[in-house]
Amino acid sequence: MRRLTPTVSEPVAVLRKAGVRAQERALQALSTPSLMTLAGLSSAHLALALAPHARRIWVAAGPGNNGGDGLQAACHLHQWGMRVQVSLMGSPEQLPTDARAAWQNALRAGVPIHSSLPHAWLQEMTDQDLCIDALLGIGSDRPPSDVMQDWIEQMNQCAAPILALDVPTGLDADSGQILGGSPTRRHVVHADTTLTLLAAKPGLFMGHGRDVCGNIWLDTLTRAGPANSLVPPADAWLNTAKPNTKKTHASHKGSHGDVAIVGGEPMALHGMGMTGAAVLAAQAALHGGAGRVILSLLGAPAENTLAAPDLMQRPFHRLDLTQLTVVAGCGGGQAIATVLGDILLHSARLVLDADGLNAVAANPDWQALLRSRSETPDQRATVITPHPLEAARLLGSTAQEVQQDRLQAAQALSAQLQCTVILKGSGSVIASPGEPTRINTSGNGRLAIGGTGDVLAGLTGSRLAQGQSAHEAACTAAWQHGNAADHWPSNDALTASRLAERLH
Ligand SMILES: NC(=O)C1=CN([C@@H]2O[C@H](COP(=O)(O)OP(=O)(O)OC[C@H]3O[C@@H](n4cnc5c(N)ncnc54)[C@H](O)[C@@H]3O)[C@@H](O)[C@H]2O)[C@@H](O)CC1
Ligand SMILES: [K+]
Secondary structure (H helix, E strand, O other): OEEOOOOOOOOOEEOOHHHHHHHHHHHHHHOOOOHHHHHHHHHHHHHHHHOOOOOOEEEEEOOOHHHHHHHHHHHHHHHOOOOEEEEEOOOHHHOOHHHHHHHHHHHHHOOOEEOOOOHHHHHHOOOOOEEEEEOOOOOOOOOOOHHHHHHHHHHHHOOOOEEEEOOOOOEOOOOOOEOOOOOOOOOOOOOOEEEEEOOEOHHHOOOOHHHHOOEEEEEOOOOOOOHHHHOOOOOEEEEOOOOOOOOOOOOOHHHHOEEEEEEOOOHHHHOOOOHHHHHHHHHHHHHOOOOEEEEEEOOOOOOOOOOOOOOEEOOHHHOOHHHOEEEEOOOOHHHHHHOHHHHHHHOOEEEEOHHHHHHHHOOHHHHHHHHHHHHOOOOOOEEEOOOHHHHHHHHOOOHHHHHHOHHHHHHHHHHHHOOEEEEOOOOOEEEOOOOOOEEEOOOOHHHOOOOHHHHHHHHHHHHHHOOOOHHHHHHHHHHHHHHHHHOOOOOOOOOHHHHHHOOO
């Protein structure tokens, strides 16, 4: 068993439900004792570690094998002297085979099992006690029934913390979306800890998953067999912490790459002042370690007073694109369209964000230009950083469809444009042609403010300029960006400009 959040230190394979089922079948054939026995024991161990002084442990067990895990865990906890009570939803006779065996074990051991909620118990439970959510796991395929919603609500209202087995009930393990539509306390269990079994699932790390799983632990249940060789191809990998790129002593500013930020339409042009976005990206590139950062504001020949003295400023026509890492689009407004063709054609390395992406989405010729960058002899690196709506525009779909399957959306976009994609949002997804897709695990809701996307684009540019491949630059920048937010003092306001300054 290992802890996956808040920080995962080595790559961990992520499987969708179909892959987990394949893994389950393969291991089931090899494993003695049964996987459910292992899952129940593992769950009981974690429950005991989380609530060693519990005077009451309530297990809510559902009608499938997730319920079986809960029954098996209850059996162990009872045998270890804990006061356990199980509420079993549905008829024991209709439980699947393994879960039925777990029910019989629990009965034989003398575990109290009822078919209703133990209201009095729930009232008396304290924060030293524990609720175990074993209602639904990966078999959850529709919004919870009314009765199940009552049970979920009672669990969420209980004073005791919640350990969810495999997946918090109500969460879709593939997408991170809530099966009932919205993350209310009736539709999804809000766990403090989730013990996920067999493999990490994407939905735990994306969308609402980040908010309802609490700390995530993984038990691959592979003690019984030569498991590593059995894992079906991973659908993605968790993005791991990257050490800072060390700079050699014998280096100068030219050794660390030049980044040009092209964007920042001024107020005078179309009545929307957006120079701040470009300045933020430039600051991030600077603090991310680029050797020189050049700010090229669109339609603003005058020196920009917002910019720090460490930044150089150049008009666009004076940039030698063939030698530069260009970060284009941050606050680019409509003006970005006047230079985008040149940027797509000539920039040595490119990060495309915001208005740059919207302009590409509206112009098939530019999409072809973007794609063709991967076919040049020097294979010019390109990273795009869309949020779900920008991704939807490029894919010709909707933001909702993108959120329903963020992995697939990022991979499809990467294949369509032959470039690296950072699909932003809760659980950023990084996809590149021919590379393993990553799900970023750092970051939190404090990043959901204006300007942080510009910071990510600038930071990615600085990583590219310092010699990382597009995929590595995207993975490193996404992780570093989130990590800065994770270590932000709780009593200190997080703003994009301060975030840019704290990247290192
Ligand atoms: N088979 C095994 O040996 C193992 C199973 N495991 C556990 O088994 C789980 C998967 O088991 P299942 O495939 O039985 O699936 P679940 O236990 O997640 O649930 C399936 C059952 O719940 C019902 N259901 C689905 N959505 C519902 C809703 N909204 N409201 C009410 N009822 C609903 C289904 O009709 C079905 O009866 C995993 O998540 C994991 O916890 C693990 O212990 C690994 C080993
Ligand atoms: K569960």
